[in-house]
Amino acid sequence: MSLDPHLFGEIDPPQRLLMGPGPINAHPRVLRAMSADLLGQFDPEMTGFMNQVMALYRPIFGTQNRWTMLVDGTARAGIEAALVSLVSPGDVVLVVNFGRFGLLLTEILQRIGAIIETVEAPWGEVVPMDRIADAIARCHPKIVATIHGDTSTTMAQPLEGFGELCRQAGALSYVDATATIGGMELAADRWDVDIVTGGLQKCLGGPSGSAPITISDRAAEHIGRRRHVEQGIRSAGMVDGAGPRIGSNYFDLAMIMDYWSEKRLNHHTEATSMLYAARECARIALGEGLEARYARHASAGRAMTAGLRAMGLTVFGDDRYRMTNVTGVYIPDGVDGEGVRKAMRELFEIEIGTAFGPLQSKIWRIGAMGYNAMKHKVLLTLAALESCLRMQGFALPAGEAVTAAIGAWPEGQGA
Amino acid sequence: MSLDPHLFGEIDPPQRLLMGPGPINAHPRVLRAMSADLLGQFDPEMTGFMNQVMALYRPIFGTQNRWTMLVDGTARAGIEAALVSLVSPGDVVLVVNFGRFGLLLTEILQRIGAIIETVEAPWGEVVPMDRIADAIARCHPKIVATIHGDTSTTMAQPLEGFGELCRQAGALSYVDATATIGGMELAADRWDVDIVTGGLQKCLGGPSGSAPITISDRAAEHIGRRRHVEQGIRSAGMVDGAGPRIGSNYFDLAMIMDYWSEKRLNHHTEATSMLYAARECARIALGEGLEARYARHASAGRAMTAGLRAMGLTVFGDDRYRMTNVTGVYIPDGVDGEGVRKAMRELFEIEIGTAFGPLQSKIWRIGAMGYNAMKHKVLLTLAALESCLRMQGFALPAGEAVTAAIGAWPEGQGA
Incomplete structure (x- = not known):
């Protein structure tokens, strides 16, 4: 019945950037x-x-x-x-x-x-x-x-x-x-x-x-x-x-x-x-204002999508109805999807999402929501993903994802 | 659709001592x-x-x-x-x-x-x-x-x-x-x-x-x-x-x-x-040790009970099977039970509990559990209750509740 309470130390999770479909980092x-x-x-x-x-x-x-x-x-x-x-x-x-x-x-x-x-x-x-x-x-x-x-x-x-x-x-x-x-x-x-x-x-x-x-x-x-x-x-x-x-x-x-x-x-x-x-x-x-908040999520989704496309990746789903806060993207042929997720986590402390059911092993899901729907977090995620894809031997144009994402973020809009 | 978020300020609850049947103050x-x-x-x-x-x-x-x-x-x-x-x-x-x-x-x-x-x-x-x-x-x-x-x-x-x-x-x-x-x-x-x-x-x-x-x-x-x-x-x-x-x-x-x-x-x-x-x-x-923790709750319950009885109050329920961490006590005749609870809260920032169903308006329920099963919190509660009962015109021997509670707490046992 005894268990050394020091066996499990004070709560001290790694500071991981959660760019999956949720949960995300709390404000x-x-x-x-x-x-x-x-x-x-x-x-x-x-x-x-x-x-x-x-x-x-x-x-x-x-x-x-x-x-x-x-x-x-x-x-x-x-x-x-x-x-x-x-x-x-x-x-x-x-x-x-x-x-x-x-x-x-x-x-x-x-x-x-x-x-x-x-x-x-x-x-x-x-x-x-x-x-x-x-x-x-x-x-x-x-x-x-x-x-x-x-x-x-x-x-x-x-x-x-x-x-x-x-x-x-x-x-x-x-x-x-x-x-x-x-x-x-x-x-x-x-x-x-x-x-x-x-x-x-x-x-x-x-x-x-x-x-x-x-x-x-x-x-x-x-x-x-x-x-x-x-x-x-x-x-x-x-x-x-x-x-x-x-x-x-x-x-x-x-x-x-x-x-x-x-x-x-x-x-x-x-x-x-x-x-x-x-x-x-x-x-x-409400302090941010709901309209501004929705616009910020839309900008983050637009920037993420532009960045992924600039890497030569294919975005999943009907463009007219995609959610602004989470983006599905096909895992390219010859790339180990779970290997990329693991490298993202272990090298960059960034989490991106896997998928369920019929989409399992076919797409990643990359979120940018709440406290994480911010320009710098979108850019960090794209830069890290570019590195991890390159390590897997996937050929892609260097630096273009970040440039495209910056270009897709509306001028003057806060992040 | 707009609401001033400053209408409701930063979370800032009063620091209230919760000596009811739960919830209690978190550690x-x-x-x-x-x-x-x-x-x-x-x-x-x-x-x-x-x-x-x-x-x-x-x-x-x-x-x-x-x-x-x-x-x-x-x-x-x-x-x-x-x-x-x-x-x-x-x-x-x-x-x-x-x-x-x-x-x-x-x-x-x-x-x-x-x-x-x-x-x-x-x-x-x-x-x-x-x-x-x-x-x-x-x-x-x-x-x-x-x-x-x-x-x-x-x-x-x-x-x-x-x-x-x-x-x-x-x-x-x-x-x-x-x-x-x-x-x-x-x-x-x-x-x-x-x-x-x-x-x-x-x-x-x-x-x-x-x-x-x-x-x-x-x-x-x-x-x-x-x-x-x-x-x-x-x-x-x-x-x-x-x-x-x-x-x-x-x-x-x-x-x-x-x-x-x-x-x-x-x-x-x-x-x-x-x-x-x-x-x-x-x-x-587990850091405290479960045996020590159970003993602490038992001491707090014993001290609370002794104190209530020293005030001339009648404890509710079969003594052999009472929980150690919450004590029921009859509201004396002529005393306004809700008035006492209100005075406890407003004057001393201490909460004691009301009761449900057939016991409503008949007993209070006073807890001493977890972080609140401590000697000083039992004594504070008894001293405050004594004051509130006296304000209601209930005659009771001054100071005896605290003395009895101290006496009931085992010598040398931490609180």
């Missing part, structure tokens, strides 16, 4: 915010911070939704909370699937017991809105679920008009924006979608472990039909719901709303340090 | 550990830290179990992961219920679709082992689930022989040790129980948001029968499971084990800062 302000003292969960200061988080995330989601808060878990926890709370067993759900995370929606919905219909695009493309409309007309879904940016394919699904299509068919809508929140525009109200979820560990520049969520009043009412109060905290006169229960307690958004509301009904114990982190991520994003 | 080393740089999730340094966490939590759980790791969420996430992965719909589950958290097990199991049997004790008592044996004989459960320490009642269920009883009846066993881990002895192997889960925010002195878990090989095999690999990450030649699916993706322990194993199959993105926190909590506990 130093976020790391510092997490070292603030804890508070009791019903302390007025603590509930005050919770209310601030609600206010801070509304502009980030592009919404006025009252119910804008955090789910305590990674981005995937937010997805499951949204789906298990929106969807009842036997509901028809249409999944817009164009990558690994569309498949994830499907697999979560299978477990919920939904009847799943899909409308699909090959990896590297998005689903045209008219095909979504046709699919809705064909299967009469109660809920339509999609991904905004799917990092597995680097594609961003256009969502203008998406919510309206769902609404006209009487369906509720869900969007997973884990990979775009804080880096590409979210417009929950203008898109007219019902639930959007995200995570901190990509464009928001925080650690994984907290999932921001926004819920329309319409969806809140829908979820409220399955609202219950736990027996152990039910006090005299408190009314419990009469409907069926949501399939999960931890992910029961009706209970989580009761906890974040003035009722302050105890559910989980809010993950205080992660809430501090989420709050600081939002303050940084 | 400063834990807060500092969270400000370390992040790493990519498959970075060898990161997977190295994951392996260290596995090694560090084995002695804390009192186990040699290979599968000892973290669930990314609050303690309640660990409970739901254990239950949804152990229990299939239609399974008979026996719940040993003696408080609010026993009720929580029941309510999670209802959602899973289990057939629930209970063996109960009134709030303030525990369930005798022979009654558990009778209940097992009566209902032939597939799983038996209990709470170790239920903070709602301050009772700790004795667990010597518990696992053996379950084993003899062919049942798997689950113990929620959220409120005792790091403060009272856990002996997963000696108790012969299959899954034990915890949280950081009580005796481990960390923030809420990470749930340590240990799983016996027998339980891992049972869970493995419902193992699947997500379609989106399935590569050529990878074998998917053939059995039914676990009801949740996020809480699918088979997938979480695949992620923590050498296979490193992607599931969620590990909550890195919370993992750093969990690692530091364990290093601190």
Whole structure:
């Protein structure tokens, strides 16, 4: 039972530049915010911070939704909370699937017991809105679920008009924006979608472990039909719901709303340090200004793409719909993809991403998001990649990647 | 869509002494550990830290179990992961219920679709082992689930022989040790129980948001029968499971084990800062020595109890089975319980706890755990409580609480 605690020293990770599809390096302000003292969960200061988080995330989601808060878990926890709370067993759900995370929606919905219909695009493309409309007309879904940016394919699904299509068919809508929140525009109200979820560990520049969520009043009412109060905290006169229960307690958004509301009904114990982190991520994003922030991510993506092409590499996916914050690029013939990633890490302390499923061993995924969507980090990554490719015997024009990236970054725009 | 980010200033919570039933103040080393740089999730340094966490939590759980790791969420996430992965719909589950958290097990199991049997004790008592044996004989459960320490009642269920009883009846066993881990002895192997889960925010002195878990090989095999690999990450030649699916993706322990194993199959993105926190909590506990740590909690509980009794207050619950780290005490007649809590907070910046359900407005719950199970914090709490009671007109002997607490703390034992 004994173990020398000195066997594992004080935490001291290498300072690695994370230019993969996420997680990325957290902003130093976020790391510092997490070292603030804890508070009791019903302390007025603590509930005050919770209310601030609600206010801070509304502009980030592009919404006025009252119910804008955090789910305590990674981005995937937010997805499951949204789906298990929106969807009842036997509901028809249409999944817009164009990558690994569309498949994830499907697999979560299978477990919920939904009847799943899909409308699909090959990896590297998005689903045209008219095909979504046709699919809705064909299967009469109660809920339509999609991904905004799917990092597995680097594609961003256009969502203008998406919510309206769902609404006209009487369906509720869900969007997973884990990979775009804080880096590409979210417009929950203008898109007219019902639930959007995200995570901190990509464009928001925080650690994984907290999932921001926004819920329309319409969806809140829908979820409220399955609202219950736990027996152990039910006090005299408190009314419990009469409907069926949501399939999960931890992910029961009706209970989580009761906890974040003035009722302050105890559910989980809010993950205080992660809430501090989420709050600081939002303050940084709003302090920069969302328009400026989205422009910075777009510049970084443009510069990265220009640099990769100047090396003679081929960028993956439909150019019109590529995410700004992560770029897929084909591993050239004769180059050992994992060997390059290893050399990047060991020689330059830079991480670039591998790929999943059908793209495994075919592309690298190179991110530039949040605190890392900066000109010097893009240039460092390109210069290092050029060196590692050359070591593998790949012939490429010396120095042109960096020059092209500098040229692609808009004059005068901060980095 | 715009919001002045300066509206909400830099994070700056008041420095409040949290002497409730948890969360409590985190150890400063834990807060500092969270400000370390992040790493990519498959970075060898990161997977190295994951392996260290596995090694560090084995002695804390009192186990040699290979599968000892973290669930990314609050303690309640660990409970739901254990239950949804152990229990299939239609399974008979026996719940040993003696408080609010026993009720929580029941309510999670209802959602899973289990057939629930209970063996109960009134709030303030525990369930005798022979009654558990009778209940097992009566209902032939597939799983038996209990709470170790239920903070709602301050009772700790004795667990010597518990696992053996379950084993003899062919049942798997689950113990929620959220409120005792790091403060009272856990002996997963000696108790012969299959899954034990915890949280950081009580005796481990960390923030809420990470749930340590240990799983016996027998339980891992049972869970493995419902193992699947997500379609989106399935590569050529990878074998998917053939059995039914676990009801949740996020809480699918088979997938979480695949992620923590050498296979490193992607599931969620590990909550890195919370993992750093969990690692530091364990290093601190093992550095102090578990026996010394349990003795310190016992001393703090004994001192608190002696002090409360010296004030003329009545301690709640069966003295033989009270948890060492949280003490329930009746609110005296004529005293406004919430008024006292408010005065404690506003005058002394000390938080003590209210209560739930049948004990609401009847008792306070006063904790002394983790970084707060220290002599001076017990004495400060008692002195402040004495002042606040006197302001309410409650007559009590001046200064005797502190004297009694000092007397109850063992000579020479560090605090």
